[in-house]
Amino acid sequence: MNDVHKAYSFRLYPTKEQEWQIRRTIGCCRFVFNHFLSRRKEAYERDGSTLNQYACMRELPALKTAAPLASGSGRGSCGDGELKRLKPRLATGYS
Helix, strand or coil, X not given: CCCCCCCCCCCCCCCHHHHHHHXXXXXXXXXXXXXHHHHHHHHHHHHCCCCCHHHHHHHHHHHHHHCHHHCCCCCCCCCHHHHHXXXXXXXXXXX
């Protein structure tokens, strides 16, 4: 059979405010992902174990209070939804 695959390409033209907000949200998610990646690497190097997704979830409230960028309360910062989606990606990407 001949399958026809179609693709659409979109270009966004955000305002300066929207561009700032997008960059801040992506930066926040990158910060949280890199933090937990670092914690997992440290645990593995220390005793050969790793932090699972649920251990990362338990650490998230402390990270939110320690790092305002990850708090999700400021304008343009990561919300809880984005943070919850990051942890399974970390778990599957570095297992």
